[in-house]
Amino acid sequence: MKFVLATHNPNKIREMGAILGQFGVEVVSPKELGITVDVEETGSTFAENAMLKAKAICELAKLPAIADDSGLCVDALNGGPGGYSARYGGPGLDDTGRWQLLLKNMEGKEDRACRFVCAIACVLADGETVTVRGECEGELLHENHGAGGFGYDPLFYVPECTFGELAPEVKNRISHRARALGRLRDVLKDKI
Numbered sequence: 001m002k003f004v005l006a007t008h009n010p011n012k013i014r015e016m017g018a019i020l021g022q023f024g025v026e027v028v029s030p031k032e033l034g035i036t037v038d039v040e041e042t043g044s045t046f047a048e049n050a051m052l053k054a055k056a057i058c059e060l061a062k063l064p065a066i067a068d069d070s071g072l073c074v075d076a077l078n079g080g081p082g083g084y085s086a087r088y089g090g091p092g093l094d095d096t097g098r099w100q101l102l103l104k105n106m107e108g109k110e111d112r113a114c115r116f117v118c119a120i121a122c123v124l125a126d127g128e129t130v131t132v133r134g135e136c137e138g139e140l141l142h143e144n145h146g147a148g149g150f151g152y153d154p155l156f157y158v159p160e161c162t163f164g165e166l167a168p169e170v171k172n173r174i175s176h177r178a179r180a181l182g183r184l185r186d187v188l189k190d191k192i
């Protein structure tokens, strides 16, 4: 079965495409279907926002859809930036600007515990919906390491290195996204 990936983030498309490809799932991006609508994230949880994106793009594409809503939750910032990870610091910042802002806001804070969280929502051809979640625990470094991955990866330390230093296939085995998609595969295996 073919799924549309309900995201405009090319990094997510790359990672989700690689992980789902290993499961034998064929995917297409909204861009390939000429869909440019950016779904408003009005939910209050990762799961709600993932489902909003999956339902909207499923309807437009007339295809089963898989959406990802994710973010970095830092204990010392009461779980922030969390659902605001992509918008942290406002629209003028890029990935580098956002992790630099995060480092600044973490100055002087000793508790560096954090986790990446990923909610995956899926809408099947018959309208059935599934939501799953994956998390990956780490620590926030005081400086960036590595140029791989995207977003906050250069700061996210999982012993012995950051996500930014991991080969893509290693990140795609252990990440929050990989864990959530692994759960989705378990739920879907008797349905598709």
Ligand code: ITT
Residues within 6 Å of the ligand: 006, 007, 008, 009, 012, 041, 068, 069, 070, 071, 072, 083, 085, 086, 116, 149, 150, 151, 152, 153, 163, 175, 177
């Ligand atoms: P879509 O809504 O179109 O899917 P988005 O990037 O706006 O794209 P989110 O609202 O889910 O998606 O925000 C996710 C943000 O969380 C992402 O932009 C990064 O800043 C951060 N993030 C999520 N997963 C990450 C990962 O694997 N590595 C680094 N940062 C990640």
